[in-house]
Amino acid sequence: MPSPEAETPVELRSDQWYGGRNRNAYLHRAWMRRGIPDDALRGRPQIAIANTASDLTPCNVHLDEVADSVRAGILESGGVPLNLPVLSLGETQVKPTAMLWRNLAAMAAEEMLRANPIDGVVLLGGCDKTIPALLMAAASVDLPAVLVPGGPMLSGTFRGEPLGCGTDTWRLAEEVRAGTLSQEMFDASESSMIRSKGHCNTMGTASTMALVAEALGMTIPGVAGTPAADSRLLEAAQHSGRVAVELVNQDRRPSGILTEGAFHNALVALAAIGGSTNAVIHLLAIAGRVGVDLSLDDFDRVGSNVPVLVDLLPAGRFLMEDFHRAGGLLPVLREVGDELRRDAATVTGQPLADYLSDAQSWDAEVIRPRQNPVATEGGLAVLRGNLAPEGAICKPSAASPHLLRHRGRAVVFDSIEDFHARIDDPNLDVDEDSVLVLRGCGPKGYPGMPEVSNMPLPQKLLERGIRDMVRVCDGRMSGTAYGTVVLHVSPEAADGGPLGKVCDGDIIALDVPARSLTLEVSSEELADRSPPPAFTKSLAAPARGWSRLYVDSVQQAHLGADLDFLIGASGSEVSRDSH
Template identity: 70%
Template sequence: MKQLRSQQWYAGQGRDAYIHRAWMRRGLPNDAFDGTHPHVAIANTASDLSPCNAHLTEVARSVADGVLAAGGVPLVMPVPSLGETQMRPTAMLWRNMSAMAVEEMIRGNPIDGVVLLGGCDKTIPALLMGASSVGLPAVVVPGGPMLTGTFQGVALGCGTDVWRLSEEVRAGTLSEEQFTRSESAMIRSRGHCNTMGTASTMGLLAEALGMVLPGLAGTPAPDSRLLEGAHATGRLAVELVAADRGPADVLTKASFHNAIVTLAAIGGSTNAVVHLLAIAGRLGIDLTVDDFDRIGSHVPLLVDLQPAGRFLMDDLYRAGGLHAVLREVRDLLDPAALTVTGKPLVDYLDDADVWDREVIRTIAEPVQPDAGIAVLRGNLAPGGAIVKPAAATPELLQHTGRAVVFDSIEDLHARLDDPDLDVDPSSVLVLRGCGPRGYPGMPEVSNMPMPKKLVEAGVRDMVRICDGRMSGTAYGTVVLHVTPEAAAGGPLARIRTGDLVRLDVPGRRLDVVGPDGAPVELDAREPAPAALASFAAPARGWERLYVDHVQQADTGADLDFLVGSSGHRVGRESH
């Protein structure tokens, strides 16, 4: 048997080994250090300030029981937790910091493998980025979605119905008192958002990538089967160490192919694009934003879930779950992709039945025929921009309208509801200064609210363009991740109110055009002074480091010095 990595700390009779063992003898038996019992860290993102992850401490206990049952030594290792609803200015600002902390905690501690516990949006991406950089055997346990709450007899989707109900308040069709009453009904149980938002998407994609015990992703957080699966994952982690099977053995180009197919079939969040690109970057896998269009744009949407459809995550679970969806698109999957068990993903699909054809459609009768991410290019997005057709108004996917430009989020808030704002339903709302560098952190603001006077007139969707992101629970005809962002010298900084913007999703174009329809030469213009003044200019701390080193959305918005793997060796292996 290959020597366990943890023995670099514990083996021998020297002073350093003495110190390492002695300080850990707080309940561990002698044979915990004899080199036959793998030490498995449980990277836990539980936090009361990340309410969607608060239950993960209970999940960690089940993982620990599984590790013990398999002959391992479980060690809970708290890591940074990012609460999407709580953190300011945006949780995305801290994803790379969390990934860095995960990487360093795995590398710097005497462990042989790791179980990654995540749920809320950025936690699973950060865990996978960090673990992939180190390369030790790793496996993910997704925390699972909450159960469906109801208000006035109607099921509520987390996030999606926040946007819907808040617009109804602005339109005067729902009272503020009723809106407030819906709060306690929306969050019915432990778990992350129950729509196909970023949390649900990344939990399912972690399994599509092969990094989750097959069949576990999507299990509702309060369901006893989550704890059963957590126990089994703890046992699996010990097996992974014995097999020396790390993320690089599972996460291959074939795995990312399958994740992109899955993203389209489930109607997943646009945020998955930037997260998958970042994870691939840590592994040195040649994945580009164009792969999402090439592989996924013509994959049918099979899952009828909010925000693109009607149902919610516990409906998907009872209808057959992820494997039932993947069985429908099996011919589109790469059969070479493995899972953490060492077996191909497709081997787990034979017995995956669909129990509700309203929730999971057939490939012959999908919710939408071509639902994957579309990548746009043009003089407004030379590095690319993305749009999610499944969440858009079909009539707006080919549209030309007059730009109404906002130089910052503050500018948007100050002017959007001005009754004198020169805007009509055919206008194109443009918000800049919201990219990775400009905000900083690329906030979820691209799904701008409709101007109040248009909401009151019944308008519920318009073409919107931004260099930021949008919540995976949101909907609408939103072009986002515009690259390069305005703060990186992109042409978004040069567009003006009154310019004609032409969106052509079928043609994959996004352009500012003249009256004759020809693209305008934007490079000849100077950037808008108000936009330049709004860009972030932090003087210290993480924000300064982030702004100085963050890459653009088309490569995953990771820090330039974190791209690639680093291995598990510690630079100085004794103190």
């Protein structure tokens, strides 16, 4: 049997720590030995398992089990597995919003990967911000890396009907407010919503980012979307451990995978699956780390040519368990193969296109053929106008068709607290033709850009049977949400954007087919206006800590909301020793 050294043709980065016979090498080795043989530290790839498991990130709790399978794959391929817990973010748990710490999680993971004697890494993510943060980190440190998505939960049922977590949470909560569902029945649905381990089972942000990561080439093709409770996820995890060692031995790095062609394929996939609007802000941030010139307009330019083929909530009928049963992402990409960059590589060394020829949809209702799409245009609409000079986003497939062209009076809320205090006031001057405007929810204003853009409708309108209105906000919305919502308005109100100058009664014109969002106020009047004192007062600048650093450095939504000093990559080199 050949020695590990013979199986490793490249010079290992970890040898900078463990190689040699001087005092510092002695320190690095001795403190790691603890019963392991010397040849475990020298001449064998050291593979970190960047693990976002946490009891406070319920969607990622099972990743310790996944890590065990990754460990087995690394060991059997001659590598040394090393558990590396990294900052975890539970979308449903942390306040004020998980997005506030996406960049911190990315920065912390990047720094720990660079600082430690690591040759490659397996990234374990699931809940919304964990996959983007890990990909941002991997892109910036540029060590050989492969991602294992934690997978969606199984479908729960309530009153005999499947439940889409997130999507049906919003729907059922509105029915309670409308008086069509009792509080007792709503409470009863709580134990049915989350049936198993895993992240949201709709085409929310977690599912979207897992599938987008596969389209980017950073996940073994065919793995994304495997349910968390499915034993095939553990099989894929073990295979990913083997691939991580192979990546090191062949010196394949994210910089060779995350190319312009890979991002193009990710935009095609995002449109075809009817993915989350949050993918826009995450893909822009990842692209910024590798120097790919990706812009907001690219999402519309590429996606508008691609039909929505996946019939999943929130834009369709089915859930992720059905999607996996029907074949997953590969048959979707096969249907739109003419839109792909066919030379874009994957972590396996083979182009993504090589995996498509045998891919089949086993359920034409869940994964539609191209000639029978869910929607003919799957792209996210990028809107511009005097209300969003740097752009805003709308998801037409999740909107009401009759509202895609709309004019209405603005009903303005200066903060989420202001919104909650007044939305159900019976004296609020609002009707179904009004446009709800919520500001102060952008990256700087909140801070962190929360998922509040899909504002609940006024109770008095719900009681009349109204279930959608045009809503405009500088924040985000959950990928599980739906409705005619214009979000990511840039620049945000707190950064001087025109949204801060909108007044009650102003007419706002939305024209999604024309890609426009207009405040019908003259440019002269708009220039003369100032944000109202109530809005300015609602903006509380953080005094210290991460929030202060974030507000001082965060870029606007149309640039990906990364910190300005994190754009680009620093590589994996460490120039100084520790002793």
